[in-house]
Amino acid sequence: MPFCPKCNAEYFEGVRMCADCGVELVRDLLPKPDFSQEKTTVVFEAFAQDYLIGMIKGLLETNGIKCLVFDEIGTDCLGGFQTPKRISVLEKDAPRAKEIIDVYLQEVEVEKK
Numbered sequence: 001m002p003f004c005p006k007c008n009a010e011y012f013e014g015v016r017m018c019a020d021c022g023v024e025l026v027r028d029l030l031p032k033p034d035f036s037q038e039k040t041t042v043v044f045e046a047f048a049q050d051y052l053i054g055m056i057k058g059l060l061e062t063n064g065i066k067c068l069v070f071d072e073i074g075t076d077c078l079g080g081f082q083t084p085k086r087i088s089v090l091e092k093d094a095p096r097a098k099e100i101i102d103v104y105l106q107e108v109e110v111e112k113k
């Protein structure tokens with residue numbers, strides 16, 4: 001049965017477009033790379049400064065790990081003091097992401113001394 005990838009409504013054979021969404025129907029549930037639909041894990045949480053969060057985000061992305069900074073999607077509208085910033089990655093990327101963050105934070109610590 002074809003179905004709409006947007007609203008998941010099922011249609012009869014031969015139907016090609018979803019009547020509600022106007023999108024093309026698909027055959028099977030393809031694992032779409034839609035970040036919001038996948039399980040994510042928080043790999044970093046701290047009252048960190050923006051530059052640190054930015055560095056970690058860049059580092060993860062350089063390593064091909066998609067990440068989401070919670071601050072960016074508006075959970076923190078108080079200027080960053082009340083809410084710790086969180087970085088989430090997909091569950092499958094979590095172990096690697098934690099490793100990368102650990103190494104980075106150690107480097108930062110070393111530089112301070």
Ligand SMILES: [Zn+2]
Pocket residue numbers: 004005006007008009018019020021022023
């Ligand atoms: Zn639809």
